[in-house]
Amino acid sequence: MTLTYLIRRLLQAVPVFLGVTFIVFLLMYMTPGDPVDLMMGEGSVVSEEEIEQLRHELGLDRPFYEQYGRFLAGIFRGDLGNSITHRRPVATLIWERLPATIELTLLAGVIALAVAIPAGVVSAVRRYSVLDAVGSIASLIGVSMPGFWLGLILIIFFSVTLKVLPVAGRITYGTGLEPRTGFFVLDAILQGNGRALVDVLKHLIMPAFAMSVVMMAMTMRLTRSSMLEVINQDYIKTARAKGLANRTVILRHALRNALIPVVTTVALNLGSLLGGNMIIESVFAWPGLGRLVVESVYARDYPVVQGCVLVYALIYVSLNLIADLSYAYLNPKIRLE
Amino acid sequence: MSSYSRFWRVFRRNKLAIFGGLVVFVFCVLAVLAPWIAPHDPYMGDLLWRLRPPAWVDGGSWDYPLGTDNLGRDILSRILYGTRISISLGFLVIGICTAIGVVLGLVSGYVGGAVDAVIQRVVDTLLAFPYLVFALALMAAFGPGFVNMVLALTYKEWVTPCRIVRSEVLSAKENTYVEAARAIGASPTRILFAHILPNVVPSAIVVATLRVGWVVLMEASLSFLGLGIQPPTPSWGAIIADGRNYLFRAWWISTFPGIAILLLVLGINLLGEGLRDALDPRLANAPLEQ
Numbered sequence A: 001m002t003l004t005y006l007i008r009r010l011l012q013a014v015p016v017f018l019g020v021t022f023i024v025f026l027l028m029y030m031t032p033g034d035p036v037d038l039m040m041g042e043g044s045v046v047s048e049e050e051i052e053q054l055r056h057e058l059g060l061d062r063p064f065y066e067q068y069g070r071f072l073a074g075i076f077r078g079d080l081g082n083s084i085t086h087r088r089p090v091a092t093l094i095w096e097r098l099p100a101t102i103e104l105t106l107l108a109g110v111i112a113l114a115v116a117i118p119a120g121v122v123s124a125v126r127r128y129s130v131l132d133a134v135g136s137i138a139s140l141i142g143v144s145m146p147g148f149w150l151g152l153i154l155i156i157f158f159s160v161t162l163k164v165l166p167v168a169g170r171i172t173y174g175t176g177l178e179p180r181t182g183f184f185v186l187d188a189i190l191q192g193n194g195r196a197l198v199d200v201l202k203h204l205i206m207p208a209f210a211m212s213v214v215m216m217a218m219t220m221r222l223t224r225s226s227m228l229e230v231i232n233q234d235y236i237k238t239a240r241a242k243g244l245a246n247r248t249v250i251l252r253h254a255l256r257n258a259l260i261p262v263v264t265t266v267a268l269n270l271g272s273l274l275g276g277n278m279i280i281e282s283v284f285a286w287p288g289l290g291r292l293v294v295e296s297v298y299a300r301d302y303p304v305v306q307g308c309v310l311v312y313a314l315i316y317v318s319l320n321l322i323a324d325l326s327y328a329y330l331n332p333k334i335r336l337e
Numbered sequence B: 001m002s003s004y005s006r007f008w009r010v011f012r013r014n015k016l017a018i019f020g021g022l023v024v025f026v027f028c029v030l031a032v033l034a035p036w037i038a039p040h041d042p043y044m045g046d047l048l049w050r051l052r053p054p055a056w057v058d059g060g061s062w063d064y065p066l067g068t069d070n071l072g073r074d075i076l077s078r079i080l081y082g083t084r085i086s087i088s089l090g091f092l093v094i095g096i097c098t099a100i101g102v103v104l105g106l107v108s109g110y111v112g113g114a115v116d117a118v119i120q121r122v123v124d125t126l127l128a129f130p131y132l133v134f135a136l137a138l139m140a141a142f143g144p145g146f147v148n149m150v151l152a153l154t155y156k157e158w159v160t161p162c163r164i165v166r167s168e169v170l171s172a173k174e175n176t177y178v179e180a181a182r183a184i185g186a187s188p189t190r191i192l193f194a195h196i197l198p199n200v201v202p203s204a205i206v207v208a209t210l211r212v213g214w215v216v217l218m219e220a221s222l223s224f225l226g227l228g229i230q231p232p233t234p235s236w237g238a239i240i241a242d243g244r245n246y247l248f249r250a251w252w253i254s255t256f257p258g259i260a261i262l263l264l265v266l267g268i269n270l271l272g273e274g275l276r277d278a279l280d281p282r283l284a285n286a287p288l289e290q
Helices: A003-030 A037-042 A048-058 A064-076 A091-124 A130-144 A147-161 A184-190 A196-229 A232-241 A245-281 A288-300 A300-328 B003-013 B016-039 B075-111 B115-129 B131-143 B147-157 B158-170 B176-183 B188-224 B236-244 B252-279 B282-283
Strands: none
Touching: A003 A064, A003 A300, A003 B115, A003 B131, A048 B003, A091 A130, A091 A196, A091 A245, A091 A288, A091 A300, A130 A196, A130 B252, A147 A196, A147 A245, A147 B252, A184 A196, A184 A300, A184 B158, A196 A245, A232 A245, A245 A288, A245 A300, A245 B188, A288 A300, A288 B131, A288 B176, A300 B131, B003 B016, B003 B252, B016 B075, B016 B252, B075 B115, B075 B147, B075 B158, B075 B188, B075 B236, B075 B252, B115 B147, B115 B158, B131 B147, B131 B188, B147 B158, B147 B188, B176 B188, B188 B236, B188 B252, B236 B252
């Protein structure tokens, strides 16, 4: 990848970043009701002067552009303001919740890819077979299903009827796990705590699966169509004509090329997976970023909502950037443009 | 052979697409007829009949085929009324977004230059927000309600038609018929609306159909979280949320509305893909943002 391409693409991300911060700021600026009113709560006895004083301290009496400037400067210092309900810095709250969300999203991504890529390849290689038909119908159902509903159905089946998996949460109290990294799977392995590891995985599996289904279905469809396109290319015919084994042709020559668009889309999908995790986290009472947003929306804790939306958007922009760069890296044709 | 008959010849051979179209049609009919065919009032419950299971389960009754909820309201009737919300919101949002997206896409692609740059930066910025997160923030800021819901679902949805129409315009611009129209002195507006627009309509229809299902899912998600359509109005997402506290005693409350969502969205997707294959197969790999 040429350096100029990298620099150009990074520069293109700057206006997007500024746009994101501006929209997030505008959203909360236009929200009816003043943060001060929310902080005071209903029925509190405070004089007008005290309210004015607080507004002044928070900079709410300054002009729009100045408030935005402060907001932007705060972001660069890692200061996202303070939560109204938790009475703690928003950045700290987000930082504490992030590992739970990343752990869940990564596992969901791994499950999705582990199923989707082999299934997509088989569907393409055995086109119009029974396996292909089953795969295609399953993936169509996968993209048409609400993930939160699937989550509830899993709970009804595995927790209520079979009673083999916990309904909600991240860990059972009393497994003796000491959260150090915040990634419980990692913590359990590092501490050699087998009981905790099993417990953590039991809590993880249902939400991760419910979350993975959409990505699984989309990746499978994409792998299939991409494989079908590649299989008809001349270089595949050449490879076959050379007398290579079918397995080698499919795995070495076809799959590698077919995965180029898949890699890019997976990076993009990981972003939407993160957006969709909010609702899955709520269903399974998963103590991550998504549940923090939903709770803060209910509690009208606007600084937290603002901070979370910003963090989500930044992760999303970074993933888009990674998707673009990986595409350019994997596909030499793009670099020449 | 006219393009219409060519479309029909391809489309009608696709049995799954016909099935999808049929499913969507049935749901539309149910939505319209809901007040006449629903066995009970969707708002009024009979507490003597609360948490009754579906008819085929022990303790169920054919008076309440899909069972009742915690207030004794008939699940079937509530689902039938919910169809109205899902379908009307889906089509309304997509209608608005397609109109905005097509016009902006036409202008962006045809005029180019600074106008194009500005529109595309707005598109890039909106794409940076995960759909549901920002919709949730909007609902939080402006409060629940039908109009706010339409706004929260619209904010980003126009981006997909806009991008696809723009790229269609860019390639159409190079065609001889556009050059010919310009040579005989047609105005830019005329070229845009009389010559280029008809050529981008098929793609716009395909994208719009495929996105209706997505909007239905988003509406259900927001209502499930309690930030969309407010109770007691029966929306599918809200009924699923009602059943959440009764998963251990009454699995049917949450289960059936989810099946309704699945069937409708599946029907829309099958129909949309059939339309795509018949109208504009090139769109098969077009980016459909989340």
